[in-house]
Amino acid sequence: MTSPRWAVEAESTLLDRVVFNDQGLVPAIAQDVTTREVLMMAWMNREALELTLREGRAWYYSRSRQELWRKGDTSGHTQHAQRVRLDCDGDAVLLDVVQVGPACHTGSASCFDAEATGD
Amino acid sequence: MTSPRWAVEAESTLLDRVVFNDQGLVPAIAQDVTTREVLMMAWMNREALELTLREGRAWYYSRSRQELWRKGDTSGHTQHAQRVRLDCDGDAVLLDVVQVGPACHTGSASCFDAEATGD
Numbered sequence: 679m680t681s682p683r684w685a686v687e688a689e690s691t692l693l694d695r696v697v698f699n700d701q702g703l704v705p706a707i708a709q710d711v712t713t714r715e716v717l718m719m720a721w722m723n724r725e726a727l728e729l730t731l732r733e734g735r736a737w738y739y740s741r742s743r744q745e746l747w748r749k750g751d752t753s754g755h756t757q758h759a760q761r762v763r764l765d766c767d768g769d770a771v772l773l774d775v776v777q778v779g780p781a782c783h784t785g786s787a788s789c790f791d792a793e794a795t796g797d
Numbered sequence: 798m799t800s801p802r803w804a805v806e807a808e809s810t811l812l813d814r815v816v817f818n819d820q821g822l823v824p825a826i827a828q829d830v831t832t833r834e835v836l837m838m839a840w841m842n843r844e845a846l847e848l849t850l851r852e853g854r855a856w857y858y859s860r861s862r863q864e865l866w867r868k869g870d871t872s873g874h875t876q877h878a879q880r881v882r883l884d885c886d887g888d889a890v891l892l893d894v895v896q897v898g899p900a901c902h903t904g905s906a907s908c909f910d911a912e913a914t915g916d
Contacts, residue, residue: 705824705889707835714833716826719889765908766901770824770838772909782885789884790891 685734687761693727697768703739706771708781710788711760717781718789722771730759736773755779804853806880812847816887822858825890827900829907830879836900837908841890849878855892874898 689695698704703721710717722730726737726746736749736757750756761774782789808814817823822840829836841849845856845865855868855876869875880893901908 705838707826707838709835716828716835716891719824719826719884763909765838766903766905767908770908772835784885786885789886789889790882 686759695768708773708775711774715788805878814887827892827894830893834907
């Protein structure tokens with residue numbers, strides 16, 4: 679066995695520094711590396727974060743379905759993490775991603791795209 | 798009395814569509830309108846979001862101190878919201894902000910700036 683290595687640019691101690699909440703989850707923000715749009719916010723447990731760092735595909739934890747899911751496995755709209763960062767107090771994750779197709783299940787590029795502007 | 802108006806670009810029904818968690822909170826992501834950096838993630842209760850929409854200054858709710866706080870009141874590093882959006886399922890908020898000075902209490906421009914890259 680060779681020693682494991684990150685497929686993703688990330689601090690080597692990242693996993694040990696994450697402050698998961700009392701449900702074992704941490705919010706994860708995905709930002710498009712090209713457009714710089716914030717695409718979505720979802721939740722990760724430790725396993726989802728480990729898988730993301732290992733595979734370079736974004737994994738999340740569904741609180742409603744209580745299961746891990748890999749972004750794009752159903753829709754084909756895969757998300758490829760290039761860099762993973764923690765915030766200063768370790769309780770939020772930021773992913774720089776290459777997004778294939780729309781990030782949102784509604785077909786919008788971003789889950790934050792739906793707003794009207796006051797009218 | 799004149800009718801209230803948003804100081805911030807936001808969907809008029811935004812407040813009614815927010816899905817607060819069982820603690821009455823919603824995660825809020827602040828993105829710099831100029832640099833496009835994701836600056837921080839914090840929490841808002843309904844009052845913090847209402848104040849942000851009304852004032853155009855970013856308000857958050859501190860879970861540890863259990864109180865509202867207005868970004869920059871202590872540090873001087875104020876945050877001015879230009880646009881507020883909800884995600885597709887209403888359980889995350891995205892703020893486009895003009896950030897005065899560093900967003901992070903560590904002095905970094907972003908709370909996600911502290912990472913080393915694998916070394």
